[in-house]
Amino acid sequence: KQEVTQIPAALSVPEGENLVLNCSFTDSAIYNLQWFRQDPGKGLTSLLLIQSSQREQTSGRLNASLDKSSGRSTLYIAASQPGDSATYLCAAPGAGSYQLTFGKGTKLSVIP
Amino acid sequence: NAGVTQTPKFRILKIGQSMTLQCTQDMNHNYMYWYRQDPGMGLKLIYYSVGAGITDKGEVPNGYNVSRSTTEDFPLRLELAAPSQTSVYFCASSYQLAGGPPDTQYFGPGTRLTVL
Numbered sequence: 001k002q003e004v005t006q007i008p009a010a011l012s013v014p015e016g017e018n019l020v021l022n023c024s025f026t027d028s029a030i031y032n033l034q035w036f037r038q039d040p041g042k043g044l045t046s047l048l049l050i051q052s053s054q055r056e057q058t059s060g061r062l063n064a065s066l067d068k069s070s071g072r073s074t075l076y077i078a079a080s081q082p083g084d085s086a087t088y089l090c091a092a093p094g095a096g097s098y099q100l101t102f103g104k105g106t107k108l109s110v111i112p
Numbered sequence: 113n114a115g116v117t118q119t120p121k122f123r124i125l126k127i128g129q130s131m132t133l134q135c136t137q138d139m140n141h142n143y144m145y146w147y148r149q150d151p152g153m154g155l156k157l158i159y160y161s162v163g164a165g166i167t168d169k170g171e172v173p174n175g176y177n178v179s180r181s182t183t184e185d186f187p188l189r190l191e192l193a194a195p196s197q198t199s200v201y202f203c204a205s206s207y208q209l210a211g212g213p214p215d216t217q218y219f220g221p222g223t224r225l226t227v228l
Contacts, residue, residue, distance in 0.1 A: 031213030032213050034216065036219075042221060043222050044202065044204075044217075046216045049216050089154070099157055099170060102155040
């Protein structure tokens with residue numbers, strides 16, 4: 001069974017700082033991995049989907065990397081802004097599965 | 113496109129009552145999902161559907177039922193509500209090619225349910 005862990009659970013940084021969010025998964029035979037953003041009281045918004053054949057995927061100030069062999073993914077946020085404050089979740093399917101297993105998320109606070 | 117819509121946004125139920133959470137998507141997605149999110153926990157899959165007329169259990173299906181009579185709609189039914197079903201419920205949808213990898217899931221805004 002796939003297990004997804006996100007560390008740290010919460011992170012507070014000053015505005016303008018670059019930061020990295022971590023995600024680890026136990027079953028490395030995944031099709032892909034997804035990163036989502038969740039604002040308080042809202043649904044999830046997809047940020048990036050990185051395929052198993054890719055090592056990186058970029059969207060604006062966001063860059064996600066995937067290392068299947070070590071069971072890790074990172075989400076890099078450049079030049080953080082207060083509007084980046086949210087909870088970030090990663091999700092990965094199990095081997096041969098389409099069902100996503102979610103981590104508990106990292107709650108990011110960017111201080112002006 | 114409205115994307116994924118859910119109704120109601122909030123609901124308070126008494127123990128033993130029943131209700132249906134509505135979910136509709138207008139993106140012609142074949143896959144639809146129901147998750148619940150408890151405080152401090154990740155999302156847990158309740159049920160999913162790969163197309164009209166086809167549903168299957170996820171990780172936490174007990175106490176819930178679903179149906180998928182159309183591509184657009186995927187209602188979640190709670191029978192005999194219990195306090196353990198107090199949670200935030202999210203519906204999601206995605207388009208999957210047959211035999212292809214999971215694609216991006218699009219989420220609704222959620223339904224916050226309290227059972228007292």
